[in-house]
Amino acid sequence: MPTNNVQDFTERELQVIQMLLEGKSTKLISSQLSICTRSVEHHLTHIYEKVGVCSRTEAVIKLLPLFEK
Numbered sequence: 001m002p003t004n005n006v007q008d009f010t011e012r013e014l015q016v017i018q019m020l021l022e023g024k025s026t027k028l029i030s031s032q033l034s035i036c037t038r039s040v041e042h043h044l045t046h047i048y049e050k051v052g053v054c055s056r057t058e059a060v061i062k063l064l065p066l067f068e069k
Helices: 011-021 026-033 037-051 056-067
Strands: none
Touching: 011 026, 011 037, 011 056, 026 037, 037 056
16 A cells, blocks of 8 residues: 555655655766665665555655655
């Protein structure tokens, strides 16, 4: 079942989500977190599964309300 709870994400997933919401590319996220692009893709896959979406755009639409300050 999709989550609406920030606490359901790992610390690294939260870092990736923040950068995703800032519009950063997978390559830029990997560079800034000092991890390989495949690791970012892996985190994105887990994030998509947790929020019940299939794309980056859908993820942003669903996650933005959870992370607005």
